[in-house]
Every structure is written in structure tokens, then in C-alpha cells.
Amino acid sequence: MARSYRDITDAELAVMQVLWDRGEASIRQICDVLYPNGGPSHYATVQKLLERLEAKGFVHRDRSLQVHLFRATIGRDDLIGLRLRSLAEQLCGGSLTPLLTHLVKTKALSPQERAELRALIEQSEDAPRRRGSRKQT
Template sequence: MKHAKLTKLELQILEALWSHGKASIREIQEDFPAPRPAYTTIQTTVYRLEGKKAVRRVRKIGNADIFEPTVARDVTRHRLLDEILSFFGGKAQPMMAQLAEAGKLTLDDVHELEKTIQALDEQRKSGPGPAKG
């Protein structure tokens, strides 16, 4: 999948597939909370994802096709994050300010984020040394 835009429903279907690894359309539909989208809605969207090369059919059991994701969760998240950041000039600070204003970012979140950044910084500094051999 080359930078295909994904809808919210497509991302939810991919999330179900990432969780299960492989699933039929019925299994994907059952992964949704009530009220679930109609079976045909899920089916159409899965076929659309197949056209975007984000999923593929891996086998057939009876009448049911089994699908698996062809894109990794982390790759998709990074692309989506890059797309969101582009709305904020590629900078995280204005996005975080918007999240805080919307009540989606708390002080606890910021403290956890600080810990994550410090841990990543430590990893980078101590990173793998020169290869010995």
C-alpha cells in the first residue's frame, strides 16, 4: 500500500485484523462494539482495502474468505501521524496544545511522555557501540 488514504472504518477493520492476524468478514464485524456496521458495509470496506493493497485474501473456508493485513500497524500509525502533523506545520507542539485545549492531553500524559522521551534519549546515547569482530 503506497500512501493510500485510509478512512476511520478502514483503520478500525485493520485494527481488528492486526489483533486477530487473520479473520473472515464475519469475525471482523463481530470485533466491532454494538451497534455494529452491517455485514455488507464491512465486506465492501474490506474489498476496498484489498484494492488498496492493505489486506489480502489468504484462504477460503467454506464460503468465507479469510483476510490478513499486508501493512504493519506501526508503519500505518507513523503515516497517519505524519499526515496529522502536516496540519500543524510538521510540529508536535501546536498539535499537543490543541490536544490539551480539547481535554485530550492531561498533565499525567505529559509526565508519561517525559519519561518515554528520557528513556528513548538514554537508548540513543548508549546505543549499540561499534561492531567488534
């Protein structure tokens, strides 16, 4: 009954953040970022986290070099989407609309944010059949 898409853990997320920053990195590089002057055990920890991320499909491992290189197969924004969808699944019967209205109602919008939002809405109005790239609910 675990969440269907095998979620990313906190420690794993830290690794993902590095990958999102650098685009591609070796274990050593990630380790240096996450645990400056960390010992070999930290190295192994990062290694395990990457192994699990690869198993979950969130990371691609390039084995062509001696030193494997890792790359995120999912963007931060994609992960946000997954989480939002999973949240909607659990609490809103799958519909994203309640999340949207909740945010607009709860969050105090700055004038700039209001303007941006309006622009986005206009945009989706102009091209209502444009949504080929992403699924919608």
C-alpha cells in the same frame, strides 16, 4: 490530488482494529464484532470495506480456503507513522522535528513519561547508526 498513500477511512479503520486484535479473520468474524446481530447488508458492507483495504494494500486476502481470511499488512504503529509523515509533509515541509517538539511542549508529561522519554533519547544516543529498520527524515 488525493493524499498520496490512499488513506484509511473511519469505517475501514474499524475493520483494521479488528484485524489488529485478532491477527487474522474472516468477513463473518469481523462482522460479528462490528455489527453484533447485523443482517446480510452489514456483511456486505464489511466485505466492501475489506475489498477496498485490499486494493489500497493495507490488507492481505488469503484465498486458499473457501472462506477467505484477511490479515493486516500494516501495524497500527506503521499507520501512525504514515499519518505522522503525511502530517509533516503537509505542515512542516517534511520534517518530523516540529511534531516532536510540539508534542513535548504541549503535552504535560508525567514523571514516568519523562523518564521513559529520557531513556529513549539515551538509547538513540548509544546507537546513532542503528536506524536501519526505519527511515528517518
